[in-house]
Amino acid sequence: MRKLIIFLLIANSLWSFMACKKAVPTDEPDPIAVSTEGLLSVEQGFLYWNDQATLLFDPSKGNAELKGENGDLYLHMGLITAASAGAQDWKNVISSWTSNDASFKMTKRNDGKYAFTLNPSVLYKLSNGNDVKYLALLVRNGTGTKVGRNKDGSDLYIPIAKKEGLAIRFNKPVTQPTYLLKTEQESYAVQEEVSFEIMANQSGKISLSLDGVQIGVEENSKTLKASHKLTKVGLHNFLAKIEANGQQSTQNLEVFVTGSSNVAELPAGVNPNGVSIDRSNNTVTFALSAPQKQSVFLLGDFNQYQASEKYVLNKTPDGKTFWIRLTDLNLNQDYTYQFMVDGKLRIADPYSHLVLDPAHDAGIKSSYRSSLPNYPAQAQGIVSVLNLKASSYNWKISQFNKPNPYDLVIYETLVRDFVQSHDYTTLKDSISYFEKLGVNAIELMPIQESEGNSTWGYNPSFHLALDKYYGTQDELKAFVDACHQKGMAVILDVVLNHAFGQSPMVQLYFENGAPTASNPWFNPIAMHPFNVGYDMNHESNLSQTFVKDVLKYWLSEYKVDGFRFDLSKGFTQKNSGTSESAVGAWSAYDASRVQLWKMYNSYIKTIDPTAYVILEHFADDREEKELAEAEMFLWNNLNQAFNEATMGYNSDNKSDLSRLFAQNRGFSNPNLISYMESHDEERIMFKNLQYGNTSGSYSIKQLPTAIDRNSMAASFLLFAPGPKMIWQFGELGYEISIDQNGRTGEKPIKWEYFNDPIRTKLFKNYAKMIRLKKANSIFRNATLQASSLNAAVKYYLLESAGQKVLIIGNFDVVQQQLNISAAMAGTWHDNLNNQSKTLTTQSGIQLAPGEYFVLSNNKLNY
Known part of the structure; x- marks a missing residue:
């Protein structure tokens, strides 16, 4: 005989396919004491709309997140009424989540439980409670960071009875206060009897039936005791009923019995997931x-x-x-x-x-x-x-020739904050804008199914599912296809360091608010700082299989051209701790992490040998160099240095741009995705206008000046060898703070900027520089011949195959002179103003504040 596991829950319909065994009730049932053994119970047995009762909460039960909590606990309360669409549709919420109102504070008892006394009709002050079905509630700590719920993560519910009517309840088995009631006990052995105790609020005929067959009855009683052996796999439905004075009330309880599975090999050709x-x-x-x-x-x-x-x-x-x-x-x-x-x-x-x-x-x-x-x-x-009737998308571009990775100018965008309609179709209609700007790759912030709708997407729950908030699968494919028709690659920002609580892989092995040690995908605690959600264990074979399957799916199904991996430094099982002080240890060279990334990169190249692999890594230079030599690219955050320079503050090396160059970090090739803005940083223009330096009439707080400083910075960024990235609307001088409406909250979409000649001047400068970058191979991997990048006047000199380019800019707020070295002397072509310029070692060059040049010994292709 095989072992059976039994799961109980309330349901609204009966299941009638199983054989039943009749249970024999006692002749004179003993009075049943009210059970207060559960997570949430009513001390008086029933909660009436118009009577006082005491709720008892046991923090050691349910999800046990509040077990051991030393501070006060508070109730968050609402009602489920006839107008509620379902369990989540709370009405009449009368408590605040963010303020600790003493009216909703629970009282701790000596036995460790917490009590709260209430009269629903007095508390809610409604004219009547005829339409009220449940009291809905959660229990939280004082900061709202821990919440008491049921084991399955659901909210807490208590049925509200009417004192003048009939009510009945299961006293045993002990249940969780779920919307559809479930037992706290999870399993029984085969032939073990399930014991039932049933209580009514009035005397009458109490009966218990299984799948429509009565198995216990008591006349003129308030209680019934019975038992039953479960012997068949499937769903059993128990119905408790009280009948009195021509009325009746019922309560359903389903018992689910599942046996051990048949053992059989996976059929040939079938995916294991x-x-x-x-x-x-x-x-x-x-x-x-x-x-x-x-x-x-x-x-x-x-x-x-x-x-x-x-x-x-x-x-x-x-x-x-x-x-x-x-x-x-x-x-x-x-x-x-x-x-x-x-x-x-x-x-x-x-x-x-x-x-x-x-x-x-x-x-x-x-x-x-x-x-x-x-x-x-x-x-x-x-x-x-399961969409079995779906037709295949008809691709216009079946094979796309990607731009040379060292020519890439990537445009990072969040669909939500780029187009008012928040959809892929309108994003596709914006391709002409990208084309006019000249970028050759679009990087989409995460578009996998995440928790909620209006998010940044870094809280994923289903990594292979497209986020429906932005549109359909075919609409995304049409966007990718249209980009390819214009020669633009599409790069997906993917989040595989972690998942959030809706993820089935998290839920499968999850207790007390965290993944269990047996979870084959996720760590019980994060291995590194700045983790969000639940940290993935990438040394697990199942995790590696999952990640590979995710990557293969997006490359094959959507024909994307590569990935930007969020929090790639987190792909480690070396526990560096989670405090900010542990960042140094986390960033140190990690050989196991390097091998993981080489393995993932190699796998990606088996699917698409030309796919871009971009890591948000920020680790030790030695580690990043090794990853770069394996043909991966690393995010290179220069936000602080560029912004200090654009604001006109150039002391104490904070505006040093030397890490713009891969050779200054020991790299053989410029495998750095350098940027001065991304979704994670404050906007350059916001800080220019708020905190920019001033000298006399020259003020960086003035829009025209701040815009010109942005353009000068862009010249230093774009012409340094290797791929580059622009964060959306940076080319128009977007000035809204990252903290407006909360860091990850929706930001205003300022397409009206394009009607402002001051801002369109910046756009045109970006567009010209991007075209120069793409049209001249010197910007792929030139040698840095000379540079000065940590003073107010900055410059660098590039050389490749006889072509030379000299970038000069005065980031000070006053006029400065730059002394000209022999390497810089000569007659140059000014590519932004289309004229010649002679530099000599004798006279140097006078630069007004914010003045800059893009010079070359031979006119650059355009």
């Missing part, structure tokens, strides 16, 4: 990696989300993979589905390409939302969409 479709044989195979789990059921609209023996997944002999092959699906329609793991956890497929999220999908465009399948009424949480 996700969905494999074989149209020639009319089969669809679902697979899930879940080591150490006992059983998995497939739930979907093809079986009304009801677990049954037909939909038990097989387990591979190594115990790591569960799979099931279906032969009766219609391959010309959409389905939704989930996995139920060990009878208690429902998750969407980690390999989903599209998901439905009941908490956030209301915020996506209605035109797109209406094209999606309806969210299934029987499901809970996020569900996967």
Whole structure:
């Protein structure tokens, strides 16, 4: 006889396919004391709308996040009424999350539980409670950083009864206060009896039935005790009922029994994760990696989300993979589905390409939302969409010849803050703008499915699913295709250092607010500072498989041209700690991290040998040099140095631009993506206008002057050898602070800048310099012959195959003289003003504040 794991939850419908065994009630049931053993209980047994009751909260139960908390605990409260659309639709929220109102503070008792006494009708001051169904609540600490919830992460709910009416409850098994009630006990052994204690608020006929067959009854009583043995895999439905004075009240309790899975090898040709479709044989195979789990059921609209023996997944002999092959699906329609793991956890497929999220999908465009399948009424949480009827996108450019990586001028953009409509289609319509500017690569900030809608995207939950907030899969493909038609590459910013709590891979092994030690993808605690979400263990074979699958999917399905890897320095299992003081240890040379990145880079090149691999690394120069020699590119943040220079503050080396050059860091090739702005830094123009230096009538706080300083800085950036990056609207002097509306909050989209001749002058200067950079090979990998980059007057001299380029600029706020060396002397072509300029060692050159030149011994191609 195989072991059975039993999971209990309330449901609204009965399941009637199983055999039942009748339980014998006692002749005279003893009075049942009110159970207060659960996470949240009512000391009086029932919570009435118009009567006082005491709630008891046990911080050691449920998610146990508040276990051991020493400070005060507060309730956050609302109601679920007849007008609520579902469990998340709280009404009449009367407590603030951000202020500690003594009216909602719980009282700690000697037994470690917390108490709160209330009368709902008095607390809510409503005319009546006829439409109120539940009291909904959360328990938080004083700072709101820890929250008491159910084990499954859901909110807490207590049914509200009417004192003059009938009410009934399950006293045993002890339950969690979920919207659909679940037991706290997770499993039983086979033939072990499930014991029931049922309470009513009035005497009457109390009965307990299983799948419509009565198994216990008491006449003229308030209590019933019964037991039942569960012997079949599947779903059992228990119904408790009280009947009195011509009225009745019921409570449903489902008991789910899952047996050990059949052991079978994964069929040949089937992916060990996700969905494999074989149209020639009319089969669809679902697979899930879940080591150490006992059983998995497939739930979907093809079986009304009801677990049954037909939909038990097989387990591979190594115990790591569960799979099931279906032969009766219609391959010309959409389905939704989930996995139920060990009878208690429902998750969407980690390999989903599209998901439905009941908490956030209301915020996506209605035109797109209406094209999606309806969210299934029987499901809970996020569900996967299996789109079997999808047609392939017809690519106009099937093979794209990417720009030389050393010619790249990348435009980093956040779709949300670049186009008012927040969508890929309008972004595609903006390609003419990119073309006019001259950039040859667009880097999209993360567009994988993340938690919420209006975000930066660095809180991912489904790494293979496109974020629906910005539009459809075909709309993104059309954008990529259109970029390729104009010779522009598309680079995706991907987040594979971590995932957030909606991720099924996090949820599969998660307790007490963190991944467990058995989680094969994520660390229980982060290995490094500045981690957000849950830190991925990249030395795990399953993590490496997942990352490779993610990268292959985006390269193949969307034909993107490469990746910018967020927080790439975090791909380490060396524990440097999480405090800011640990940054030095984290940044030190890490041989294991280097090998991980070489492995990932090599894999990417097997899919696309010309793909760009860009790391946000910021590690020791020795480590970055080794990665660069393996043909990876490193983000090179020069925001502070450039901004100190543009603001006119050039003392104590803060404006030193020497790290603009790869050879100053020991690199053989300029594999640096240098930039003076990115999404992570304060805007150059904001600081120029707020804090710029002044001397007499020359003030960097004035817009025309601040714009000219930006243009001078751009010349130093763009003409240094190697690829470069511009953060959106930097070419128009965007001046809104990163902190407006919160660091990651939406920022105003200032397309009206393009009507301002002062700002369009900057745009035109950027466009000319970008075209010069792309048209002249000297800017790929020239030799730095001479330079002075840490003083107010800055210059550098490049040479390659007889071509020379000299960049000069006065970053001071007063006139300065630059002495001319022999290497700099001669007659030069001024490429920005299209005239000649002679420099001599005898006279030097006088430079007004903000004056700059782009000179070459031979006129540059344009």
